[in-house]
Structure formats: C-alpha cells, structure tokens
Amino acid sequence: MKYNLLILTDHLTHHDTNSLYALARALRSDDRCGQCWVCSRGLPMNEMFFKGHPEGGIYGSWITLDFEYDRRGFFFQKNIEDIDPATIDVIVIRLPQPVNITFLQSLKKIVPEQRIVNRPEGIIETSSKSFLLNLKHLCPPISLCHSLEEAIHISNQYEIVLKPMYGFGGKGLMRLSKEWCWKGNERFPMADVKDVFSQSQFPMLAMRFLKNVTQGDKRTLVSNQNIFGSAIRFPAEGHWICNVAQGGHPVLSEPDEDELSIEAELTPLLFRKGIVLYGFDTLVDDDGRRVLSEINTMSVGGLMPLQEMSGRPVVEEAARGIWDYVSALCP
Numbered sequence: 048m049k050y051n052l053l054i055l056t057d058h059l060t061h062h063d064t065n066s067l068y069a070l071a072r073a074l075r076s077d078d079r080c081g082q083c084w085v086c087s088r089g090l091p092m093n094e095m096f097f098k099g100h101p102e103g104g105i106y107g108s109w110i111t112l113d114f115e116y117d118r119r120g121f122f123f124q125k126n127i128e129d130i131d132p133a134t135i136d137v138i139v140i141r142l143p144q145p146v147n148i149t150f151l152q153s154l155k156k157i158v159p160e161q162r163i164v165n166r167p168e169g170i171i172e173t174s175s176k177s178f179l180l181n182l183k184h185l186c187p188p189i190s191l192c193h194s195l196e197e198a199i200h201i202s203n204q205y206e207i208v209l210k211p212m213y214g215f216g217g218k219g220l221m222r223l224s225k226e227w228c229w230k231g232n233e234r235f236p237m238a239d240v241k242d243v244f245s246q247s248q249f250p251m252l253a254m255r256f257l258k259n260v261t262q263g264d265k266r267t268l269v270s271n272q273n274i275f276g277s278a279i280r281f282p283a284e285g286h287w288i289c290n291v292a293q294g295g296h297p298v299l300s301e302p303d304e305d306e307l308s309i310e311a312e313l314t315p316l317l318f319r320k321g322i323v324l325y326g327f328d329t330l331v332d333d334d335g336r337r338v339l340s341e342i343n344t345m346s347v348g349g350l351m352p353l354q355e356m357s358g359r360p361v362v363e364e365a366a367r368g369i370w371d372y373v374s375a376l377c378p
Contacts, residue, residue: 049081050136050373053107053157056346058120059089060143066350066362067141068116073366074139075110079374083110084130087123088142099149101157105130132156137373138163140170143346144213161376164369165344166321173322173344176210176252185309185339187255187332195244198223198253206256211248215345219248222256222287232286254340259331260287264340266349267302268326268361270368272314276353276361277302297349299356305329305337317344323372324365 052074056067075083086107088097095103108126115122135157151167160166172178179186192198192209201207202223209221221244222229228240235243263279278297302310306329317325326349328341354361 048374049079051082051134052080052084052137052139053105053130053135054083054085054110054139054141055088056085056141057088057143058123059087061116061120063116063118064351065116066348067346068114069351069354069362070141070366071110072112072114073363074369075112075114077366077370079370081136082134084108084128085110085114085123086130087120089120090123090127092127097150098147099153101132101153105132105135136162139369140165140167141346144174144215146170146174146345160321162373163321164323164372165325169317169320169322170344172320173317173325173342175212176214177212177250178342179252179339182313182339185312187257187330187338187340189252189254191250192253193250195241195246195249198244198249198251199240201253207253208256209248209251209253211251215343216348221248221251224256229287256287257330257332257338259333259335262331263298265300265302265306265329265337266297266326267306267310267329268324268347268349268353268365269310269314270324270365271372272318273368274302274307274310275364275368276357276359277306278349278353278356297352297356299353303337309337309339313339313342317342323369 054071071085074080084107086105090106092106096105106127107130108123138154138158148171151171154163154167177191179189183189198209203225206224211219226237228235228237228243230243263281265277265279267277268275277300279300280297313327322344324347326343326347327339329337330340332338350362350365
C-alpha cells in the first residue's frame, strides 16, 4: 500500500549541511510512498497554516530527485500547489524551534496523530529542556532556574551551563562560575553578569558544567526503536560548545555501554509518546562515564554527517524506519 506524505519544514533556516533534503528524497524513493510534498513555513502563503489554520490552505511542492539545498530556496517557490488535506495520509515534521503549539495540535485535524512523525503531543512534551527533569538519574546534576538570582546561587556551589527551554544547535547557551560568566564562547567577569544576562531569558535549565567537555559531545540517532549510529562532536580549540553550528567537528563513533543503557530506557519511553525519530547527546562526567545532556525530538540533526563518515546509507535507514512505523499502523 502507498501513502501520500507531507513534509513540514522552514527553508529560511536551512544551510548546506541540512539533512532534510536527503531524508526527503529517501522517503520519496521508498516503494510505500505515493505522492510526496514539502511545505515550508518560510512561504508567506503558508502563514495561516502554520498558525494552526489548515483550512487557510496548505501550499507545497512535489519532492523530486533533484531536491537539493539552494540558498535562494528556489525549489520551495516553484511548482507550488494548494494541497487538499483529504489527500494526505502521513505528516513528517522537520521544523526548528520556535514552533506554534496551536499549529502542532491542528495537524490532528488533517491525519490521525499516530500518522504524524513525531507525534505533536510527544514533541510538545519532550522538546522542552524541562523534560530532562524526569530523567535526572541519567543526567549531570540539573535544576530549573526561574531567575538569574537562582542561577547565581547554584553557580556558587558548582559551575553550571544554562540552557534555553527551546534552544537548539548550541544557540543561547550560557555558563556561570563563581568568577566568570560566558555568553556562548565569550567570557566576561562575574561582576558584569547582569549586563550579560537578561531576566527575560528565564526560566532556563541549569546543568552542572562538566570539565571533560573536551572529550566531546556524542550524538546517537534512533529510528523506529533502532540505533543507527553515533558521532562525537568535539569543540573548537579554546571553546566549550561542541555543536557543529558553533564550530565543533564530528568524528564517527559507537555508543558505549552507558549510552546503550540510556537508550534502552529512553526509546520505550519516547516511543510510547509517539517519538519515532530522535537523537540524544551525552557528555563525559567527572567519573569518566557518559551521561545524558540533551534529547532532540523536533528537527533531528546529524544524519548526513553520520552517513558521510560511516559510508553507510544512514539517511535511507532513517527513512525506512519511518515507513516501517507507518506501515505497522496502516497495514
């Protein structure tokens, strides 16, 4: 049986290493795919749809084998059609934050929520950094800070990293110690902390800073309850943020015993919430063991770098996992 697929993205946020293009082609090439469209939040004509009003029109383009990144976003502006919601069977979400919660919930008007990858309610719950508070036993010491004063109080006990609730790609990360504060990789004396931080940035998740960050931030990717690879991202020299978008560089790796144990707990938990494709990150703690630092369930990155480093068809494996999930729901 074939299913018509709608992929949701925002081409205005893309760069040349974005995995969306390869993943879309792989999803389109699967024998279970019928019609396949890509719909971008970056098109003005989709404004009402992405505000949660699908009756206002869903405008997208057919996915073809020449679907490639172009800084002008030319592909998203050609062969646009008004897609009939009744013809859509499956929706795949590949959107960066911030995402309108009303919009996510409105997708259930188009298809049953089980056919949305990842499921809106699961994304809403797990894409906030606060979700990690449910998994404290897997993480470095963490807490939710509602104010700068709370953050300073914790930093007097141990050095911390502050993470925006819906941050991604290393954006918005802060760091506090007794003597210093960091905005990204830029360091300031603690006396300047109120000039560096704004109360409007809170609440933020405070996580103990791990001095072994130079051993890399490892991303492990999971599709339809199967691990399909890991890569360690090392920070640039003199920096502490490992994300590739912030200057880090990836190296092929494998999950170790600690990470396999983390995945064994995370995957069933997330799958029950409708999370089919996700990535989780680990850092090395002071005891030399890898601990959970991030979960990414919205626009999961790292597919293309892992494929290029491993020589394996990683993107195809991720796409196959999505279609296997859909086929099991709709035999």
